[in-house]
Amino acid sequence: MKKVAIIGGTGYGAIELIRLLQLHEKMHVKKVISHSQHGDSLASIYPHLTDFIEEPMDELQIDKLEEEVDIVFFATPAGVAKDILPQLSNSKLQCIDLSGDLRLSSPTEYETWYGKEAAPQELLDQAVYGLSELYAEEIKQASVISNPGCFPTSALLGLAPALEHQIISPQGISIDGKTGISGAGRTPTAKTHFSETNENVTPYKIGQHQHIPEIEQYLSDKAKTPIDVAFATHLIPMTRGLICTMYGQLVRETTTEELLEIYQSYYENNPFVRIREAGVFPATKDVYASNFCDIGIHVDQRSNQIIIAAAIDNLVKGAAGQAIQNANLMNGWEETMGLHTIPVYP
Amino acid sequence: MKKVAIIGGTGYGAIELIRLLQLHEKMHVKKVISHSQHGDSLASIYPHLTDFIEEPMDELQIDKLEEEVDIVFFATPAGVAKDILPQLSNSKLQCIDLSGDLRLSSPTEYETWYGKEAAPQELLDQAVYGLSELYAEEIKQASVISNPGCFPTSALLGLAPALEHQIISPQGISIDGKTGISGAGRTPTAKTHFSETNENVTPYKIGQHQHIPEIEQYLSDKAKTPIDVAFATHLIPMTRGLICTMYGQLVRETTTEELLEIYQSYYENNPFVRIREAGVFPATKDVYASNFCDIGIHVDQRSNQIIIAAAIDNLVKGAAGQAIQNANLMNGWEETMGLHTIPVYP
Amino acid sequence: MKKVAIIGGTGYGAIELIRLLQLHEKMHVKKVISHSQHGDSLASIYPHLTDFIEEPMDELQIDKLEEEVDIVFFATPAGVAKDILPQLSNSKLQCIDLSGDLRLSSPTEYETWYGKEAAPQELLDQAVYGLSELYAEEIKQASVISNPGCFPTSALLGLAPALEHQIISPQGISIDGKTGISGAGRTPTAKTHFSETNENVTPYKIGQHQHIPEIEQYLSDKAKTPIDVAFATHLIPMTRGLICTMYGQLVRETTTEELLEIYQSYYENNPFVRIREAGVFPATKDVYASNFCDIGIHVDQRSNQIIIAAAIDNLVKGAAGQAIQNANLMNGWEETMGLHTIPVYP
Amino acid sequence: MKKVAIIGGTGYGAIELIRLLQLHEKMHVKKVISHSQHGDSLASIYPHLTDFIEEPMDELQIDKLEEEVDIVFFATPAGVAKDILPQLSNSKLQCIDLSGDLRLSSPTEYETWYGKEAAPQELLDQAVYGLSELYAEEIKQASVISNPGCFPTSALLGLAPALEHQIISPQGISIDGKTGISGAGRTPTAKTHFSETNENVTPYKIGQHQHIPEIEQYLSDKAKTPIDVAFATHLIPMTRGLICTMYGQLVRETTTEELLEIYQSYYENNPFVRIREAGVFPATKDVYASNFCDIGIHVDQRSNQIIIAAAIDNLVKGAAGQAIQNANLMNGWEETMGLHTIPVYP
Incomplete structure (x- = not known):
């Protein structure tokens, strides 16, 4: 069972990761990290999580991350992952960024469209674009995934x-x-x-x-x-x-x-x-x-x-689901693990 | 005050005509005609009309229409107006068809796309396409209007x-x-x-x-x-x-x-x-x-x-409202009469 | 034609008043007053008002109000009208407060439930509760109306x-x-x-x-x-x-x-x-x-x-519509003036 | 792995059973039975089931049911289960009726409120009301469950x-x-x-x-x-x-x-x-x-x-989910089996 940290714990991307990972056989959520609301329990913000996630959220401690978990999902706003990821570059962590920080290969383009400073070029070069169906072979070899936009x-x-x-x-x-x-x-x-x-x-x-x-x-x-x-x-x-x-x-x-x-x-x-x-x-x-x-x-x-x-x-194929699909590919697991569920209808 | 008949009284086009005409200074609804539900009151089907339209709906009597009203709106399904309109061709009635029956100049095209027999060619030739902004001059001269689709x-x-x-x-x-x-x-x-x-x-x-x-x-x-x-x-x-x-x-x-x-x-x-x-x-x-x-x-x-x-x-510019706008143009009234209302927001 | 000022111009109560008053024969909106956005046009905030209200909103000038308008609607948050109204007590203005400031006869109750300081007792005594059907006779004599909650x-x-x-x-x-x-x-x-x-x-x-x-x-x-x-x-x-x-x-x-x-x-x-x-x-x-x-x-x-x-x-009978109904009663106009419209359906 | 038949295959109750049972460790859907649409595939009616249920639906063959499956869910309209269940009374099948047929102990009451002939008294006596939390002990001993209304x-x-x-x-x-x-x-x-x-x-x-x-x-x-x-x-x-x-x-x-x-x-x-x-x-x-x-x-x-x-x-606790919870109780499985999922939010 691989241990997972989710950074950006109070957004919709994070809680969708939590919902989906609850069904996963090989990953479980060890830490939910929130900058603005650490110390609060997720269930106090999201009552639908009552009885599932009652522990308080943690603050990010970058230097401890590698010993505590195996996989890190960034469900953070634009501009956050690009600053944290370089500090993890020597770790064995598998990192999947659901934000837009690593999607554009050109820093100039990023700065034009996002209005923020871009990630360092070497991080951009390292990141693999995680559109699972189109880049599966690259994803299998990757340690840093840039998860696509919806x-x-x-x-x-x-x-x-x-x-x-x-x-x-x-x-x-x-x-x-x-x-x-x-x-x-x-x-x-x-x-x-x-x-x-x-x-x-x-x-x-x-x-x-x-x-x-x-x-x-x-x-x-x-x-x-x-x-x-x-x-x-x-x-x-x-x-x-x-x-x-x-x-x-x-x-x-x-x-x-x-x-x-x-x-x-x-x-x-x-x-x-x-x-x-x-x-x-x-x-x-x-x-x-x-x-x-x-x-x-x-x-x-x-x-x-x-x-x-x-x-x-x-929120699934356009965010949290595809992130898990990519984690499956990176770890050599069945691509559909934890994801082979029937859509909710009606 | 011109008298109006609405044919096809129980559809959304008809009740939107009724709603809008209630604010019109120069037209009032004299007859609401329904084939399937004549004898019923509109308010029994549409309680929002309680105290507005309590009389029973009428059955269509084509030969009496001319003496009873001045303007006829067809809020009927495809295939109805094309059969009734030829019987009114010698009348002085102003007719506005909200269905698609008269919109295509080619009967073959109509039959291909609508899967029904087309209107007679002379009726198609007579009808003016009622996109008020693009064909205002033609509309002012018309007696039969083909009101555009939404x-x-x-x-x-x-x-x-x-x-x-x-x-x-x-x-x-x-x-x-x-x-x-x-x-x-x-x-x-x-x-x-x-x-x-x-x-x-x-x-x-x-x-x-x-x-x-x-x-x-x-x-x-x-x-x-x-x-x-x-x-x-x-x-x-x-x-x-x-x-x-x-x-x-x-x-x-x-x-x-x-x-x-x-x-x-x-x-x-x-x-x-x-x-x-x-x-x-x-x-x-x-x-x-x-x-x-x-x-x-x-x-x-x-x-x-x-x-x-x-x-x-x-239902308004795409149907009943434009039909009234066309009636305004046909009668030389202010184009905005009865229609100059502020959108409902939020 | 009586002139109307609306205070609290950017809320839903205000724009519903504007929508409804556009159909009124005896009142027209002279001034829209906004504390936070005076100088802006309402249409820039609410594009549905384009071509209807293009003038910039005004800032409140209490001492000029009486000479500029006849009727004042307060579409303000709790706690605003109670401070302004005493300054208008010697004027001939008809005032209708859509907020809760004047609804409770007991200042203590107000402070308990609203968590704010109450209006002065004499203002509370002066105000008539504007539930049109239940207090019509009192409303007809009133100069200050407390419009009911929804x-x-x-x-x-x-x-x-x-x-x-x-x-x-x-x-x-x-x-x-x-x-x-x-x-x-x-x-x-x-x-x-x-x-x-x-x-x-x-x-x-x-x-x-x-x-x-x-x-x-x-x-x-x-x-x-x-x-x-x-x-x-x-x-x-x-x-x-x-x-x-x-x-x-x-x-x-x-x-x-x-x-x-x-x-x-x-x-x-x-x-x-x-x-x-x-x-x-x-x-x-x-x-x-x-x-x-x-x-x-x-x-x-x-x-x-x-x-x-x-x-x-x-927003209508629960706010702006009833406020207009009360203005009709206060002025001896037909109770339904500007309000006798068919509900929008579907 | 127990085999399940669902009768009434095209309604919302049935497809919710299918969705939930897909996650169950001890039951799988063997047959989906539809009177009106047997021969059609469920995916042709419900495209969200594409790749999950592609086989055609079956017609009900009562005499074969016992050999083919272990558990039968009735997701049928009122009046159907009461006619089929007596024909299964000597079988070892576990039957769970999601309709209202067996909920009222008095046939007279049923006929008054449902306007249909009631189930035979002995079937009503046999059925256990499946409100899992309030009647768990009875449910554990039951072979016929009357699943509660929503x-x-x-x-x-x-x-x-x-x-x-x-x-x-x-x-x-x-x-x-x-x-x-x-x-x-x-x-x-x-x-x-x-x-x-x-x-x-x-x-x-x-x-x-x-x-x-x-x-x-x-x-x-x-x-x-x-x-x-x-x-x-x-x-x-x-x-x-x-x-x-x-x-x-x-x-x-x-x-x-x-x-x-x-x-x-x-x-x-x-x-x-x-x-x-x-x-x-x-x-x-x-x-x-x-x-x-x-x-x-x-x-x-x-x-x-x-x-x-x-x-x-x-559709879950009010129908299909509670039916599965009852099947869990009847079979001595963990009460939450297949049901311990996080609500979909937002």
Whole structure:
């Protein structure tokens, strides 16, 4: 049984890690670390955890971490992991960062989009991008994982096969993202205030979302050519769930059926990707509280475009679930360990 | 005071007409006609109408309609208005059809997309498409109006200026539609069942929605060149509200500021279109229960695309409100009569 | 046309006043006053008001108020109106306070439940409780109105007839309140954070809500005997709407039919109270965005209790709408002026 | 590994059983039986089950059931289990009926409240009421379980200790039930239509709900005196979750602290009941997708009443979860087997 520490204990990413790890056979949560609320019990903040996590949260003691645990999950806001990780570089700890700190290979890009100082270049070079299906071999060798953003997980899983098979042009790709409000985290703001958000679709950060360079970097990597995308994100009045609907310009003749075969083949060894049959698209609730990414595909002959939608639970495949999937890969365990659960429906 | 009949009295379109007409100075509802529930009072079906509409609904008597009322709104399912309207062709009635029966100029197209027999060609020729802002002059002369669909209202108002000004290519346009569930009407189905729809985004009719040919016909008309679009629609867990997010490929250099000026100028005499300033996009709740169409624009230099979003209330500007706006135009009244109300917020 | 000032311009009470007053024939909004955001335009905060209220908000200048306006609505947090109102006591202004400052006749009670210093006794004595249906005659003579709380409006309208007719005991009354989240105002908090509130029923302030003494004071007044109630409130995942379900112990034999007659007769001259027939109860959506209070009644022979439910829109009949209704009464206008609109449905 | 059959395979009860049993160590689903859709795969109806349950559903063959499985769950509508169960009376099958067929000991009562013919008296006598915490000893000996209704589960767990300890009077009890829409099942109706149910609280079956005699029978059993309750149920705009807020008349002096001790002691060996501390009440989301029943208590000295709220997930503790808990008890397994999961939050 490997021992786990979770840093950033009071955010949604952390409590989702706790929920999922409770079902894991080879990891258990040893320490929950919170800077702002150490000393409090998690159950006092989150009553749903009553009888599960009653111990007080700890303050971070970097020098003791290696002796106390084997695996560290960073469920911290942007800008925290990049400062802590260099201090752990000589340890045997496996580190998985759920924040955006290590996702962009270029420090300049990070500073442009995140408005913060970037991580040191050598840390960026060391970190492996943890999109489990697309970078499994690299992940298996990694000690530091940069866990993907929620939108990039959906967008990359949806677009990579079409781009790698040169079905669509690298130009003219549009990604329409729709996310539940939990993606905005636990801090109350006007944007997450129930009365403003309920019964409402709110476009936000149009063309300016920090997930744009992340999507482009890895799409470009897979397509082996530079790619820029139009990306518009929308807050949807639901708590969990995320779907990107993607539009690409066809560069050769194809059919929905051919494309489905390409996708099925591409993901045939990936238990968490499920491809819908022709004429059927996934809804976000089909993957609720689970680690699946469900994908639907339509070749739109009339407009000479393809339409692809990829649905995930933003807190699971888009965050905590994929982090555990990566830990499984890093440790040579069954990829689905602790994650092979049926989505909660309805 | 002109007298109004509403045919199709128990649907959401009809009760929204009733709600809005209660505030109108020059029209009042004389008859509510229901085929399936004549004899019942509307308030027994819709308790919110208690003390407003207590009389029983009538059955349709076509030959008496002309003497009883001046204006007829068809809030009927597809396939009804096209059979009744020819029988009124010699009357002086002003007829406004909220269904899709008269929206496509080609009977073949109608039969392909609607799966029903089309209206007679002469009726199609006679009907004027009631997108108030784009066809005001024609509407003022019309006796039969084909009221636009909800998605086409948003898509056409959002895209027409950019196409007319040749900012974007007629090729490669993608429209991502998001609608509240009331757009699916009042008949309970699995798709509108609360437990399945709540906390869920459901893509549906991807590339196959009957609003596609309507959007294309009038976009082509405005752009003066044939246009095919990729169109994907999504059910959102809210009752009212609709937003299309639209992506177009730029064909010349421009900026968000230039485009905003073009749009403001295009709609400067249209009181129901409100253009947001740079960096701000409308949310659907900004127009809740009102006749506004709010538009946001972003020129995405990196991907060489524009992103436009146009928000409406699907039951008001997307149905009953625009029908009243058209009646105002047809009768030479103030265009905003009965409609100049502040959206319900929050 | 009387001129109106609204103090507390950025809260939900204020913008609901603005929405409703836009339809009023005899009042118009002259000044919107905000302490924290004067100088900003309301439309910059609330884009739904674009083209309606573009002028900047003002700072409060007490000494100019009387010359500038005729009627002042206080849509302020607890503790503000009580300090301003004494400075207006020699003016001819009609003042309507939507906060709780003047609702309790005992300063001690106020200080116990609100945790703030109470208003001066003479101001409390001067203020008339603005539950329009129960205190219409007093309201017509008043210059200072204490507008009721949302829960008390529902509870008092629901219980007063049964108590006045001595159908139920003054002991053993339970009131189960359920409210949409907008009742908590516009300030984001954990309790109003979408991800925590959505798909959730949250009991709060059980037995400790500041509306308890208000309900008891006026129930006692109507029943002419001291009354204490058990009162439990619940946040419901919706924006607007409030319903109290009330349970009382029968003290004499009766039937649902007899009780319905009593209630219909009690409210026969009150256009905003609608009594449902036997076997039918109102839903909150039946009164959405309107000033109605809809009431359902059931005599539960088996348990010897009555069950009464009274539904209102918490922002209209529970706040801004009733404030306008009171202004109508104070000025001798038609009670329904500006308020006789059909609820928004669905 | 015991083999399980689920009869009534396409309802929400059945798919929740499937979800939960996927995590169970000693039971696995061998057959899913559907009368109306046998031959179809569950995944074609419920895409979230893709890759989990791909085999077609079976038709019921009563005579083969005993050889094929060990345990049968009836997730059928009212009136089905009572006809099938007598045909299995000589088998060794363990049968758990999630419908209401066997809950009332009196056939007359059943026929009055359900409007259907009752089960044979001997079957009613044989069946043990499966409220796990209150009837554990009987359940351990049973071969036929009548699984409780969702409201009774909450109401009985909330009220039993106070009644058994004679804290409250058997007269004057009021129960205010609030349930998510999934309690109404999967068949689309006007009452479950999103546009009518969203942003709405709908009282229904006031004083007439078929759970009333069930609550009264077992409350009377525990209190050892006849009890009649006032019971009002409300549809809440959420999918899952149920809370009963209960009001009782105090018959002796007590405090919240004393009552909390009584409750904690009463449930000290019941891992699925969690008692909140003084001043804190549970929200339905605290138990989402889990088998917990969380209880909050307040002694309202002013009104001489107690207020108790008990929150469950209607599909888990209120249906499928409790059925599995009962199977655990019947088979001598750990009571929490397969059910000790953290609620899904947020």
